[in-house]
Amino acid sequence: MIDQVIEILKGTGWFFLNPLFYAILIFTGIHAVTRVKRERSDFFVRVYDVLDDYARGIFPGLVVGLIFSVLSVFAGLFLPFGVIAVMSLFYILLGLTLRKNFLNPVFAGALTYVSAAYLPPIETGVQLIDTWIAGLQGAPLGMIALLVAMFLVMEGVLLISVGAEHTSPILLRGKRGKGIGAHVVSRIWLVPMFVLVPGTTIATTSWFPFLQIGETGVGLALVPFAIGFHHAVSQSLPGPIVKAFGVRIFWLGLILLAGSIALIYFDLPVFGIAVVGFAVVVRTVLILYYRKLEVERAPYFSALNEGIRVLGIIPGSPASKMNVSIGERITRVNGITMERVEDFYMALQSNAAYCKLQVLDFNGEVRFVQRSLYENEHHELGLLFAQPEKAKRKRAIG
Structure with missing residues (x-):
């Protein structure tokens, strides 16, 4: 029991050594300050303070992440440390765009998958970097696809359960130049998740004998992931739209999750590109579809004949x-x-x-x-x- 606790503590320590954790906190703060400035510009008062973005982003993500950590660990989801490092790098680069919809595991995971599948052999002379590159090039592609599908399910759960809470009002100009109101549904969820890391990069464990990867043991690592979402709702109250979007994302994730497991089971990792590609395309199409609805339908918060x-x-x-x-x-x-x-x-x-x-x-x-x-x-x-x-x-x- 003591050894198990020590392994978990060692794996948790990597969470605070990953620069992505601090980048997520910085990105959240930037978006929170921008929101407050916009609210003051529109209404001369802030609706929610900056800390609200952290509270609404950390606690739900923590709960969902820990639940799915248990499922992923006992299902045998494992990632080389090189995959974690490269995916963290893509996350940071996507976050620099300051577009929350890009700060999403669908995009970071797809870029990581392409890098793992098609990156040519590279030697930098730096042992740590070369070790990461080797781990990336030898990464189990099906596991990356499985991770992307799992995060789609998590995004759907978060949108359905808490996505419409504390939305931010905004003033816009409609198609005819008339002033209308809308609600901005915007969040960065910090989702810490335990994954298995093969080899001795973290620490070799003896308490998961059924999860041995060939001749190599596995260790635990707690990895900071982020799920970003942004959409402005003007056609109705935000709740129904966000839940409808979340339901579609949830079912998309379940379908791709089943597909990923099948690919791993039948040892067809090359087809994982179909899973991550389909995830990127469908999620993007859903976002564009709901944007189109906002433009086409009559605004809900506009001038009325009565009241x-x-x-x-x-x-x-x-x-x-x-x-x-x-x-x-x-x-x-x-x-x-x-x-x-x-x-x-x-x-x-x-x-x-x-x-x-x-x-x-x-x-x-x-x-x-x-x-x-x-x-x-x-x-x-x-x-x-x-x-x-x-x-x-x-x-x-x-």
Whole structure:
């Protein structure tokens, strides 16, 4: 038992030695600061602080990563250390594009697969690098394809379960130049995952005798992976769109997972390129398909004939403590009918100590929400709306 714990601790230590871990933290911080600046530009207030991106990206990814680590280890997923090093390098290069959809194991895995399959023999004279290159060139291609398929399943799980949480409101200009609102679903999930490493690069284990790779034992290594996702939803509330996308990604991952296992079982590693290529193409097509829907369909957060629609709610504000949800309509405030966003602010000023809202819910039913207001509270309740005159950006979806 003590030996097993020591092996796990040794493998975990590699997690903090991998520069990809720190790169993921830096990329997350850059995107978080950019989001806060955009929210302040649109609404003169941030909706979520920078730490929210870390909390929403680390904890769900940690849970999913550990669950799939157990499955991958006992299934016998193993990768030479050269594959881990090269894939980490591709991750960092893709992250430098500052496009979250590129910071994804589908792209990093596909580039690693191509490198492992087609990289010619190279000798640098540096022992460590030459060892990595040798490990990459002798890598089990089917295992790389299996890893890509497994991460597609994980991405689907994350999108379905937590993908629509804490989305960021944004002001855009529609096709006709009119101001509309949207929600940006944008996340970098840090997914730590244990993989088996053949040979003595990490540490040879004796407690997985059924996972011996030829004559060589295996060791454990905890590897930092990242799953990036970005999409702006304007046609509806973000929840249904994100879950629909997640379901498609999940089933794509399951299909490719079954295909990868079959390729490994029947010893057909060369066909792994079909798995990773199909993963890249289909995921890209899905992203483009949903972008196309956003452009073609009528915007959800736009001017209405009756009332104004709630685009966002600032956490900790009076509105967050009232029975109002994103997407509902406010038709009257303090007895004043709402036709424009400006009417809302004028109605609030009519009674600085008290506020009564008439809300039209998703079922078309009317209800009343009321609350006393205090001097130290947000003067606009903390409700955010799509304001046409403030829309600065083109309708850049995704």
